[in-house]
Amino acid sequence: MQNNPLKGSISSSEEKQATLLELARRHEQRLAAVEQKLDLCYNELKELNYAHLLHDGMEESSWVKNRTFDLHNWAANYSFIYLLFRILDKIEPRNILEFGLGQTTKLTTQYIAYKNPEAYLNVCEHSLDWIKIYQPELPKHEHICVNHLDLEYFEYRRKRNDKYAGLLELVGDQKFDLIIVDGPVGGGKNLPRSNVVDLIGHGNLAEDFVIIFDDAERVGEKNTIKRTQAALRKKSIAFQTFERFGIKRQAYIVSASRSFAGYL
Ligand SMILES: C[S@@+](CC[C@H](N)C(=O)[O-])C[C@H]1O[C@@H](n2cnc3c(N)ncnc32)[C@H](O)[C@@H]1O
Secondary structure (H helix, E strand, C coil), X not given: CCXXXXXXXXXXXXXXXXXXXXXHHXXXXXXXXXXXXXXXXXXXXXXXXXXXXXXHHHHCCCCCCCCCCCCCCCCCCHXXXXXXXXXXXXXXXXXXXXXXXXXXXXXXXXXXXXXXXXCEEEEEECCHHHHHHHHHHCCCCCCEEEEECCEEEEEECCEEEEEXXXXXXXXXXXXXXXXXXXXXXXXXXXXXXXXXXXXXXXXXXXXXXXXXXXXXXXXHHHHHHHHHHHHHHHCCCCCEEEEEECCCEEEEEECHXXXXXXXX
């Protein structure tokens, strides 16, 4: 229980006013804390709902053979994996570029191996240790390539940022219809994961496309999303943006032809 500053003797009307203001301030603080907790509870509920949707949705799937996803910590969350599953299942992308190896890759590799062996997947990852841990769990296929890329560093608004080095050389003139932006590590940077912006300038986007940004609630990722939208406008590429969230938020930038992804 908090002390009530109105208790005891109050000598003047100025003191009374100051005391009331202090009480109001404390109430406001407590209300803000309760609202924050309510938001968190709401996000947890949405997350649970997406977990159910994922389990129901995969029940009949013939191509998701390994369903042991570990969706916590730095990995993708349920809202992310659910919509990624729906996009792979219903849109059937033909050329996928994935930034950041991990849980999402368990799904994209199964898509190539068991659902659409004509399609291609390039995964970019900077950590050799991470590749050593994850690659043995993934299905093998000649159209699946896990690329180890070093990081390069640049300064943006007085903060150090990184991105994969040599990406444009690696992809050449390929056009991607699904780009998953979840690497390299993004937290604490103010223009993280900006390779996607370079790719648009370089003409690597297919006419029909979906770009997924994880961690879209963070300030840095919001900057990268804005830069991506600006790069699309500069190229006169029409697009729509929508978001999904559970305990983390994803932003989707899609071509008009893929706007139905927002209803999957
Ligand atoms: C945010 S993670 C996401 C990777 C992937 N899309 C997923 O769903 O798991 C991005 C990068 O963080 C690194 N990473 C992920 N989890 C890590 C961990 N537990 N410890 C160290 N690095 C980690 C990896 O280099 C990875 O490429």
